[in-house]
Amino acid sequence: MADNKSGRDEQADNADRRQRERDILTALERNDETEPPVDERTLGELETELDALSFPATAREVVEAVGDRTVESDANVHTVAELLPETDQEIFDEPATVRTRVQRPTVAAAMKRIVEHCQSIQQTSLGTSQREAYEKTFRALKAIDADDDDEGIQYMADWIVERVDETGKLPGSRAVRREAATFCRENGYSVRNDEWLGV
Structure with a gap:
């Protein structure tokens, strides 16, 4: 591809197309959710509590901070400690990552x-x-x-x-x-x- 306006436009179009394809694949995976939904309000409250932690945070730090917090789905009630391993090997970049993990x-x-x-x-x-x-x-x-x-x-x-x-x-x-x-x-x-x- 030539390094001119046309070539740069084509590269930008290709990048946009690849991003749209990734977004579509992500959406399709999310539509394939198989577990009963976890209450969104509960997940939001959990994420708010996690704001007190400094991220990135290990799974152990998350369990120590909010391990007794419950996550309720249509089928059952679990504590965060029942869903996350007590380990320093797993690291969460942000509260949303924890939320994603416990919603199933x-x-x-x-x-x-x-x-x-x-x-x-x-x-x-x-x-x-x-x-x-x-x-x-x-x-x-x-x-x-x-x-x-x-x-x-x-x-x-x-x-x-x-x-x-x-x-x-x-x-x-x-x-x-x-x-x-x-x-x-x-x-x-x-x-x-x-x-x-x-x-």
Whole structure:
């Protein structure tokens, strides 16, 4: 691309197009919310309380500051301490990041268990992209049958913890998706090849 007005305009148009595509993908993921909604007022109050903390803040600092604060969904009531791991390895950039994490209580509780278990194993930590893949798998399991007792999420959290105990490392996201798909099929749920779990 030439470094002239036309070339710069084309670069700007391409950047705008890529941003719109990212925004659309983000919106589509958000439309795929699978858990009962957490009360927005409660989340807003939590975010206000978090303003007293200095960010970035570790998950441990957040739990110490607001761990007894409750987060209520249509299905259940949880404390922040039940949803966030007590660790210095997870860092939140801003209060909105904490809010996003706790607004899916079932997924947050499963991830808390995995993160805290990894702490007990030396040299095992959950990277950002792996965390996102695990969370996406849990959301897909929740979407399979939103009315169940989160049996799939519990099963997969157990499976991941067992793999860590056996191998000393976290299973890859593809292995997690494959096991989740197997669990679904064995329990009578169909998984299409074009879905997240269809590996």
